[in-house]
Amino acid sequence: QVQMVESGGGSVQAGGSLILSCTTDGFSLSDYDMGWFRQGPGKAREFVATTGWNGPTMWYADSVKGRFTVARDNSVNTVFLQMNSLKPEDTGVYYCNTVMREGTDWLPQRLDAWGLGAQVTVSS
Numbered sequence: 001q002v003q004m005v006e007s008g009g010g011s012v013q014a015g016g017s018l019i020l021s022c023t024t025d026g027f028s029l030s031d032y033d034m035g036w037f038r039q040g041p042g043k044a045r046e047f048v049a050t051t052g053w054n055g056p057t058m059w060y061a062d063s064v065k066g067r068f069t070v071a072r073d074n075s076v077n078t079v080f081l082q083m084n085s086l087k088p089e090d091t092g093v094y095y096c097n098t099v100m101r102e103g104t105d106w107l108p109q110r111l112d113a114w115g116l117g118a119q120v121t122v123s124s
């Protein structure tokens with residue numbers, strides 16, 4: 001059974017940092033591009049960042065470029081999101097999923113396997 005478990009969320013002031021982790025089970029992480037998504041209060045879920053299956057390639061939403069860094073360790077089935085210079089608009093629940101590219105968009109693949117997410121709250 002495919003599982004994705006996000007952790008590491010919390011509450012910080014603007015300018016602070018957090019590191020999120022996504023631990024996966026039920027599939028071989030090294031075979032998949034992995035993405036982070038977030039859903040802010042009253043907003044639709046949106047793409048944040050992707051790490052390619054082989055590690056070195058990464059893509060970011062314009063809103064987080066230069067502030068967030070995505071990484072992965074396939075040996076422990078875990079994907080990370082380092083978030084620096086956090087802003088109040090980064091507030092939301094963060095999720096991970098396997099992803100596929102459609103044109104210029106990164107879309108989640110396993111729509112039936114979303115985890116509970118990690119809550120990130122940034123105060124001004």
